[in-house]
Amino acid sequence: VDLPYLYSTWVASEGPLYPATQEDAAVAPYDAQAWVNAANIAADDTAYAVITHPSYDTGIISDLLIGRNFGAAIPVEATINGLLLEIGKWFSAGSARDSIVSLWNGSLIGSNLGSTGIGWPSSIATISYGGSTNLWGTIPTPAMVNGTNFGFAMAAVASALNTDVNVDFYRVTIYHSGTVGAYGIEPAQAWQAQVSDAGSITFDTGDQIIVAEGMQAQLVDAATLAAIYVIATAKNNQAQISEAAIIAPTYVI
Helix, strand or coil, rough: CCCEEEEEEEEEEEEEECEEEEEECCCCCCCCCCCCCCHHHHHHCCCCCECCCCCCCCCCCCCEEEECCCCCCCCCCCEEEEEEEEEEEEEEEEEEEEEEEEEEEEEEEEECCCCCCCCCCCCCCCEEEEEECCCCCCCCCCCHHCCCEEEEEEEEEEEEECEEEEEEEEEEEEEEEEEEEECCCCCCCHHECCCCCCCEEEECCCCCCCCCCCCCCCCCCCCCCCCCEEEECCCCCCCCCHHHHHHHCECCC
């Protein structure tokens, strides 16, 4: 039996996620001073990637400090709406400012969100770039952000003689939304569907929910699971509606 097309929509986020791969890369013009202990940006733990070389002086631009491979699992049907990058960093001598903060996907892509030369703090602080609606001047896809090459690259420029800089972590939150559909939903094993305008619901001989002619089931705010669920009860019975707060969800369509 061909059932009416059912679709779900969501608005969600994943993260914060930390990079599983961390590296220094000399990419002109970001190639005059290497980062030491780049692996330390993998966690918020006060272990730092650093530049403490005495020749890191005014106007010298560091190598790129890259954090990538965040382990994201964004659904392939999703649209990426925004990327929020947070960096824990500070200078412990001299002073420094951003030279570049950009997306990395095997190379630099998109916009430089550090182009305004944001000054670094003199004690550890979390500096944010992008946000829930900021795409960093490109169109990231789920395949891109889920990939091992996807990440962020930053370089710092010294603003004083004998500057020392420290980076604790990179972390990203990925904001996404989307629509996914299928013909019919199977209520066996207590499948649940959060719906609006679903019309009258019955079951056919295959234990499938049949939505009334011209009606559609639709997930509303599925990311928070905080609305109303239609629960498949038994064949030939109407679905029972109950508040989500008193239901232990098993599967969400």
